[in-house]
Amino acid sequence: MIGLKKYLIEEEARLKMIKQVVDERLVGVPEGNLRVTSSGKHVQYMHCKEKDGKYQKQGDYLKKSDMPLIKKLAQKTYDQKIKRLVDKRLRQIQNLNKDYSDNEIESVYFKMNINRQALLIPVEKTWQQTVADWKSKPYSGKEFKDGDPEIYTKKGERVRSKSERLIADILYEMGIEYKYECSVILKGYGQVYPDFTMLCRKTGEEVYWEHDGRMGDSQYSEKAVKKINSYINNGILPGDRLILTFETANVVLNDRTVRKIIESVLI
Incomplete structure (x- = not known):
């Protein structure tokens, strides 16, 4: 009755749009990651590259003149995290959308033989029963x-x-x-x-x-x-x-x- 299916479909569409954005932004990104440290009021940036399958903790220090590269590396890390999260949620929602129906509890009752229905007390009133009770007042x-x-x-x-x-x-x-x-x-x-x-x-x-x-x-x-x-x-x-x-x-x-x-x- 709540109508969750509509919102699941809308959320799937929203996540697909986000995925498209980050996938496009992750094309041609610079190699490596950015490490940001601070000492007092001073912020330091290091360009950490991959070595033997792992990113170095200590990388090459970047100067203020390297700010375009610094921003690209920072954006890359953010976009990668968003991509992992969105991919995970999309898989979950798509699986749920395949299996979920707003009226699935009610449909269990209606799929039964009408003579069997007469023997049952549904866990929830069917929509028809709810409307009939409301209309009868x-x-x-x-x-x-x-x-x-x-x-x-x-x-x-x-x-x-x-x-x-x-x-x-x-x-x-x-x-x-x-x-x-x-x-x-x-x-x-x-x-x-x-x-x-x-x-x-x-x-x-x-x-x-x-x-x-x-x-x-x-x-x-x-x-x-x-x-x-x-x-x-x-x-x-x-x-x-x-x-x-x-x-x-x-x-x-x-x-x-x-x-x-x-x-x-x-x-």
């Missing part, structure tokens, strides 16, 4: 007023705007369960009704979606900003557990934006 949303437009989603739920219908329909198409206008208490602000509440598969936590559709209206936008700040003050941060989308009279929400948000935050 009753709640009361906001009431609609007389004269409110009648807009319905593909699930047959009534929503307040065409943009909310767009979000609801895409969530439904992508198999994301949600609660519409399920209330939340924000300390220092009071009760709010986020347009949509979902469970994040990566973390198992609730994620709230607030769509502010009239940001060109100064009174509306001021109220929206206050509410967003209250979410933040309650530890519910945008991009983490809070999804925010906006519209004005001239800039409308589109399905591509909605899908990208869902893929990034919820899946």
Whole structure:
């Protein structure tokens, strides 16, 4: 559920980039190593070369005029250490990536015969069980007023705007369960009704979606900003557990934006 695979893949890519950098820098480096000693305020540099398979502890003293060589030798030692570390970590992560799956605990259960599954108590609830338990908890949303437009989603739920219908329909198409206008208490602000509440598969936590559709209206936008700040003050941060989308009279929400948000935050 944590979604470790994504981070392992990202870390493998990062290490490969580092490896490429140090491999290129280690081409054509000068022979030998650098030894750095100090006596009081004076720093001394020695160029130690290999003899009989080992580097000498005492080498040729280098002068200040040899600073370009000194820097190259120092860089060589650093790059060699980075290369050894990166090569080691790459082997470990690549082996883990071949073998690891985010859902491997859950998959043990689902790979069993359905009749055997009925006899078992999984060590962890499956994602389907978790979502079903969460969805089964009753709640009361906001009431609609007389004269409110009648807009319905593909699930047959009534929503307040065409943009909310767009979000609801895409969530439904992508198999994301949600609660519409399920209330939340924000300390220092009071009760709010986020347009949509979902469970994040990566973390198992609730994620709230607030769509502010009239940001060109100064009174509306001021109220929206206050509410967003209250979410933040309650530890519910945008991009983490809070999804925010906006519209004005001239800039409308589109399905591509909605899908990208869902893929990034919820899946």
